[in-house]
Amino acid sequence: xxxxxxxxxxVKLLTVIAEAVLEDRLIRDVKRLGARGFTRSAxxxxxxxxxxxxxxxxxxxxxxCLVSEEVAERILAELSASYFEHYAAVAFVEDVSxxxxxxxx
Amino acid sequence: xxLLQTNLLTPVVLAFVLGAIAARVGSxxxxxxxxxxxxxxxxxxxxxxxxxxxxxxSSLSEVxxxxxxxxxxxxxxxxxxxxxxxxxxxxxxxDAAALAAHYGSISIVTFMAGIAYLxxxxxxxxxxxxxxxxxxxxxxxxxxxxxxxxxxxxxSREGLIETLTGRxxxxxTGGLVIGLLSGPEGVEKVSAFFIxxxxxxxxxxxxxxxxxxxxxxxxxxxSGAVLMAFAIIGPAFHGLLGVALGWLTGLSxxxxxxxxxxxxxxxxxxxxxxxxxxxxxxxxxxxLTPVLAVTFPFNLTxxxxxxxxxxxxxxx
Numbered sequence: 001x002x003x004x005x006x007x008x009x010x011v012k013l014l015t016v017i018a019e020a021v022l023e024d025r026l027i028r029d030v031k032r033l034g035a036r037g038f039t040r041s042a043x044x045x046x047x048x049x050x051x052x053x054x055x056x057x058x059x060x061x062x063x064x065c066l067v068s069e070e071v072a073e074r075i076l077a078e079l080s081a082s083y084f085e086h087y088a089a090v091a092f093v094e095d096v097s098x099x100x101x102x103x104x105x
Numbered sequence: 106x107x108l109l110q111t112n113l114l115t116p117v118v119l120a121f122v123l124g125a126i127a128a129r130v131g132s133x134x135x136x137x138x139x140x141x142x143x144x145x146x147x148x149x150x151x152x153x154x155x156x157x158x159x160x161x162x163s164s165l166s167e168v169x170x171x172x173x174x175x176x177x178x179x180x181x182x183x184x185x186x187x188x189x190x191x192x193x194x195x196x197x198x199x200d201a202a203a204l205a206a207h208y209g210s211i212s213i214v215t216f217m218a219g220i221a222y223l224x225x226x227x228x229x230x231x232x233x234x235x236x237x238x239x240x241x242x243x244x245x246x247x248x249x250x251x252x253x254x255x256x257x258x259x260x261s262r263e264g265l266i267e268t269l270t271g272r273x274x275x276x277x278t279g280g281l282v283i284g285l286l287s288g289p290e291g292v293e294k295v296s297a298f299f300i301x302x303x304x305x306x307x308x309x310x311x312x313x314x315x316x317x318x319x320x321x322x323x324x325x326x327x328s329g330a331v332l333m334a335f336a337i338i339g340p341a342f343h344g345l346l347g348v349a350l351g352w353l354t355g356l357s358x359x360x361x362x363x364x365x366x367x368x369x370x371x372x373x374x375x376x377x378x379x380x381x382x383x384x385x386x387x388x389x390x391x392x393l394t395p396v397l398a399v400t401f402p403f404n405l406t407x408x409x410x411x412x413x414x415x416x417x418x419x420x421x
Contacts, residue, residue: 021381025263042138050390059138086385 009101012072013064017043018089020059029078030063034071036104039064049088066098068105108410117221120308121405124315136313144310149213149273151299152235153280158292159232161285168233171354171364175237178350178368179244182343183209187252194331202253203380203387207396208339209245210372213238213273215404219366221304222409223359230359238367239277243268246379253384264383271375321398328394336399344369344412352419361419365412369404371396
């Protein structure tokens with residue numbers, strides 16, 4: 001007998017990559033604006049503000065959260081207002097499907 | 106000249122040079138980030154322990170006067186740096202304050218290299234001098250952030266909290282307290298790990314610093330002559346002042362030198378983090394390039410023998 005099909009929900013995967021110095025502030029912001037969890041990782045890379053590879057030169061932090069479309073938009077608006085002008089920061093949103101969608105939205 | 110040679114031909118300074126050369130020739134040599142972080146924890150904690158143990162043997166009257174002098178110097182340095190840079194270097198308020206924070210604060214690694222130099226030429230110094238590092242690190246940043254933000258209504262609180270809870274201050278003051286409480290006998294038990302290998306670990310750490318400093322050299326052209334001059338004359342003056350204050354407040358030749366190199370050094374870990382959080386308008390390459398590519402190598406190679414020469418003058 002075949003398993004019943006898995007019930008999945010469409011949510012947004014919001015990814016923020018920014019200067020590591022902003023880590024605490026970003027975590028506070030995404031939680032305040034409605035994210036119910038996040039995954040953080042230390043990453044390195046290069047962009048329009050130069051190479052960011054280490055402690056002195058500046059490392060990056062990558063935050064990923066599964067959120068509703070509304071929360072994703074709220075977070076993007078906050079990032080635009082507070083960080084994009086002066087800090088090295090990138091953010092993007094993707095559509096993803098998850099099981100147990102109620103955990104995230 | 107002899108002092109210069111003694112300083113340059115130590116493993117610690119030569120490791121820095123090797124790191125710089127390796128980066129110039131495009132070598133893949135670099136310390137992995139977690140190792141770099143571990144070594145910096147080791148170094149700061151070790152110097153704190155050693156200073157604390159020596160502090161437990163010192164009387165308050167010995168420490169108080171040079172301590173107050175260090176504190177005053179920490180508060181005053183950013184004020185004149187800021188005023189001078191605003192007038193001469195055509196910098197924005199934020200950029201000038203950012204530089205003032207870096208030059209007002211200290212580099213514990215530069216200080217360690219100075220102490221390693223004293224050890225190598227067997228000049229005695231007051232072992233409690235690392236306590237002054239803890240006193241000098243914070244006021245410089247606090248005063249500079251205040252200068253940038255006065256009248257603007259914006260807060261620098263987050264940057265200050267970041268400095269006070271940053272790993273260098275927590276480890277240094279924590280190490281000092283642990284050293285103070287456990288005394289020389291207690292620290293003796295961990296000396297095989299924390300004291301004896303210290304210079305070797307410092308050499309390894311400076312290998313990485315050489316790489317970082319030399320990778321900044323390319324940005325020097327954008328910095329301009331005034332900033333470059335400031336990055337050498339500023340620390341030389343601060344070093345002279347530190348040595349003089351050490352002498353005035355009763356420190357020995359070695360102790361005055363140590364306060365001198367501490368005053369001359371410019372922060373590249375605590376200050377950049379605090380400034381980035383509190384003064385985002387300031388341009389990081391304006392403040393990091395002079396500190397890393399000019400002042401740090403200057404202090405390490407020429408500053409150390411220069412300040413020792415100053416200390417010898419003052420002490421006859």
